Amino acid sequence: MDRRDFLTRSSLVTFAGFGGLLSPQSLSLLHPLLSDAGDLAVDEIAQDEAFWMNIRKSFITTSDLVDLDNANTAPTPSPVFEAYVTRGQRLRHAPSERFGKFWDELETVTRPELASFLGAKPEEVAFTPNATYGLNTILQGFPLERGDEILVTNHEYPDMIETILQRGKREGIVMRTVNVPLPGEDRSSLVNTIDQAITPRTRLILISHVSAWSGEILPIQEVTQAARRRNVAVLVDAAQSVGLLDVDFARIGADFLATSLHKWMGGPMGTGALLMRTQHIGRVWALHPPSWDTTKHPMDLYEWSGTFNVAAYRSTSDALKFQRALGLARKRGRIRFLGDYWKKRLADVRGVSILTPSDGTRSFGVASMMFDKIPSHKAVQELRGKGFVVQDKSGRHSPYRNAIRVSPGVYASTSELDQFVKAVRQL
Numbered sequence: 001m002d003r004r005d006f007l008t009r010s011s012l013v014t015f016a017g018f019g020g021l022l023s024p025q026s027l028s029l030l031h032p033l034l035s036d037a038g039d040l041a042v043d044e045i046a047q048d049e050a051f052w053m054n055i056r057k058s059f060i061t062t063s064d065l066v067d068l069d070n071a072n073t074a075p076t077p078s079p080v081f082e083a084y085v086t087r088g089q090r091l092r093h094a095p096s097e098r099f100g101k102f103w104d105e106l107e108t109v110t111r112p113e114l115a116s117f118l119g120a121k122p123e124e125v126a127f128t129p130n131a132t133y134g135l136n137t138i139l140q141g142f143p144l145e146r147g148d149e150i151l152v153t154n155h156e157y158p159d160m161i162e163t164i165l166q167r168g169k170r171e172g173i174v175m176r177t178v179n180v181p182l183p184g185e186d187r188s189s190l191v192n193t194i195d196q197a198i199t200p201r202t203r204l205i206l207i208s209h210v211s212a213w214s215g216e217i218l219p220i221q222e223v224t225q226a227a228r229r230r231n232v233a234v235l236v237d238a239a240q241s242v243g244l245l246d247v248d249f250a251r252i253g254a255d256f257l258a259t260s261l262h263k264w265m266g267g268p269m270g271t272g273a274l275l276m277r278t279q280h281i282g283r284v285w286a287l288h289p290p291s292w293d294t295t296k297h298p299m300d301l302y303e304w305s306g307t308f309n310v311a312a313y314r315s316t317s318d319a320l321k322f323q324r325a326l327g328l329a330r331k332r333g334r335i336r337f338l339g340d341y342w343k344k345r346l347a348d349v350r351g352v353s354i355l356t357p358s359d360g361t362r363s364f365g366v367a368s369m370m371f372d373k374i375p376s377h378k379a380v381q382e383l384r385g386k387g388f389v390v391q392d393k394s395g396r397h398s399p400y401r402n403a404i405r406v407s408p409g410v411y412a413s414t415s416e417l418d419q420f421v422k423a424v425r426q427l
């Protein structure tokens with residue numbers, strides 16, 4: 001047993017053990033329901049405050065601040081962060097020597113692990129600082145000619161819209177927009193709308209798996225199927241879904257997918273991934289082409305950005321272990337329970353509207369709301385003054401003139417949400 005194995009195994013005696021990681025077996029000792037994989041067990045665990053307060057021990061929280069903005073950047077679990085710090089300390093000793101060793105481990109260990117988790121092949125995966133970098137790689141580098149079209153929904157991330165608009169100014173690329181259905185409309189109508197909006201000049205579709213504006217789940221697999229019939233490539237923004245929803249690149253069928261690993265995955269800040277089907281490798285222009293031969297590892301074309309935080313990328317392995325131990329189904333169940341909890345308690349409040357569909361096929365707990373008579377930026381300030389962090393979702397390229405997104409982490413307590421509801425009612 002080497003030192004790393006020893007630290008990992010010895011840490012299993014406590015849930016928040018530093019230096020190592022939880023195993024599914026040790027986690028199951030904390031709660032008898034974990035041995036039951038049925039739907040009822042997941043639903044029951046979602047409401048078990050004692051269990052989730054045990055989970056809370058692996059996160060840094062403060063008594064004077066309730067973070068309800070996890071869809072922006074979620075806190076890294078302590079075991080994952082400590083593993084990252086340990087690697088950073090090792091990297092400090094002869095950095096140029098250690099860097100190469102970590103790089104080799106990325107190829108042999110972390111890349112295959114992440115690929116498996118995302119339903120992709122290792123040769124389809126590149127590590128990036130965040131989803132924005134990966135999306136920009138495709139939006140800037142996808143081969144297009146003047147007059148060609150990129151089709152987007154009105155729920156796409158504003159930075160990506162700006163990227164497309166800049167390419168339009170520079171090269172004459174055309175951006176066309178379709179609207180996501182309203183909560184009361186049929187979810188499948190988006191697929192039909194996109195299908196009808198495709199023209200002979202449409203080359204690429206940008207669509208979010210989960211809307212950054214409202215937390216709504218969009219039908220990416222159905223959109224991809226429709227696009228394939230028309231020979232149109234699809235780029236999926238999965239920044240808000242990886243780490244909570246089941247993301248399977250092969251099953252989705254898209255050409256490209258980009259995500260951040262420091263959101264729901266709980267990886268170190270500044271970690272993300274770009275997935276690309278092999279037939280596009282070399283056809284898409286790289287943002288920062290490397291100077292070495294990429295024949296052995298073709299996705300190096302889209303990974304290199306100068307010296308990057310290899311310790312953080314390598315710690316993706318620890319984030320994956322932590323997430324597998326906790327389980328996506330349990331996480332989803334908890335987030336959905338917490339979302340339903342605060343929304344139900346505001347259902348009778350006049351002047352407050354929920355903007356996210358309640359249908360379980362269209363949402364999983366993250367939701368946006370609005371005050372009819374209070375601008376969102378003002379409401380965010382007021383709530384922050386009461387100790388609650390939420391995000392203003394109005395502004396440039398937003399589908400809403402007034403919206404606040406609420407996204408609690410799995411470690412949030414119902415008592416904190418009671419206080420949040422009280423604060424909203426006071427406003």
